[in-house]
Amino acid sequence: AQTVTQSQPEMSVQEAETVTLSCTYDTSESNYYLFWYKQPPSRQMILVIRQEAYKQQNATENRFSVNFQKAAKSFSLKISDSQLGDTAMYFCAFMKGDNDMRFGAGTRLTVKP
Amino acid sequence: DGGITQSPKYLFRKEGQNVTLSCEQNLNHDAMYWYRQDPGQGLRLIYYSQIVNDFQKGDIAEGYSVSREKKESFPLTVTSAQKNPTAFYLCASSIDLLGPGTDTQYFGPGTRLTVL
Numbered sequence: 432a433q434t435v436t437q438s439q440p441e442m443s444v445q446e447a448e449t450v451t452l453s454c455t456y457d458t459s460e461s462n463y464y465l466f467w468y469k470q471p472p473s474r475q476m477i478l479v480i481r482q483e484a485y486k487q488q489n490a491t492e493n494r495f496s497v498n499f500q501k502a503a504k505s506f507s508l509k510i511s512d513s514q515l516g517d518t519a520m521y522f523c524a525f526m527k528g529d530n531d532m533r534f535g536a537g538t539r540l541t542v543k544p
Numbered sequence: 545d546g547g548i549t550q551s552p553k554y555l556f557r558k559e560g561q562n563v564t565l566s567c568e569q570n571l572n573h574d575a576m577y578w579y580r581q582d583p584g585q586g587l588r589l590i591y592y593s594q595i596v597n598d599f600q601k602g603d604i605a606e607g608y609s610v611s612r613e614k615k616e617s618f619p620l621t622v623t624s625a626q627k628n629p630t631a632f633y634l635c636a637s638s639i640d641l642l643g644p645g646t647d648t649q650y651f652g653p654g655t656r657l658t659v660l
Contacts, residue, residue, distance in 0.1 A: 435586070466648070476587075476634060476651035522586055530575060530594065530640075531602070532649060534586030 433458045435525050437535035444513045445543050451498075452508045452538050454523030460484075463527045465499065465506045470537070471519040479521070482506065513542045547571065548652035550635050555657045557622070557629070565620045565655045567635035574640040576618035577649060580604060581632040590633075593618055594640060622657065630659045 434457045444450035456465070467479040482490045482499050489497050494511045510517055520539050526532040548569045557563045567576065575594045579587040589602030593612040607626025612618055618637075622629045633656075636649040 468651075473653070474632060475653050476636075478648055478650065481648055524586075530577070530592050530600075530638075531589065532577075532587075534588075536584065536586050 435535040441539045443541040454506045466524040468522045550652040569637045573637035577636040579634045
């Protein structure tokens with residue numbers, strides 16, 4: 432079974448600085464998809480970024496980028512120029528080709544003014 | 545506006561009662577999902593459906609039931625057989641154009657269920 436590990440239960444960062452959230456996963460599959468979701472206090476799950484395992488290029492969405500290391504099974508999220516609105520729980524998720532998405536336990540990020 | 549709606553936002557149930565959570569989407573997505581979230585944990589899959597009149601169990605299907613009579617709707621019933629139903633429930637949907645598991649899941653706002 433696939434497992435997703437987020438080793439940082441909580442993190443904090445000063446506004447305008449950069450922070451990196453860690454995620455590792457375990458799988459024997461060669462083709463799969465990785466995601467970062469954000470869950471603010473409203474509890475709405477919002478897609479932050481998506482990465483296909485067959486793509487070597489790291490995905491980027493504005494201030495959010497990933498460092499995807501397939502051999503190491505690592506998928507970290509970098510948030511640049513952190514904003515107060517980035518305060519949320521961040522979940523790393525893994526999905527192979529059968530609609531079975533696995534989530535990590537989450538990292539609670541606090542952006543401090 | 546296109547999106548996924550869940551109702552109600554908060555739901556209270558007495559022990560021994562069945563309760564149904566609503567999930568509707570107008571995104572024309574093929575696949576729909578139900579997840580459960582407990583404090584300090586990630587989401588766990590309860591059931592999912594790729595097409596109308598078909599659905600599959602996830603990791604924690606015991607004590608839950610679903611139906612998919614319409615593409616837009618995927619209600620979840622929490623039965624009295626579910627031993628610890630108090631949790632936050634999230635519904636999601638995805639396009640599934642290229643086959644199962646190929647597309648991003650988008651989530652509704654969730655329903656908080658509390659058993660009294």
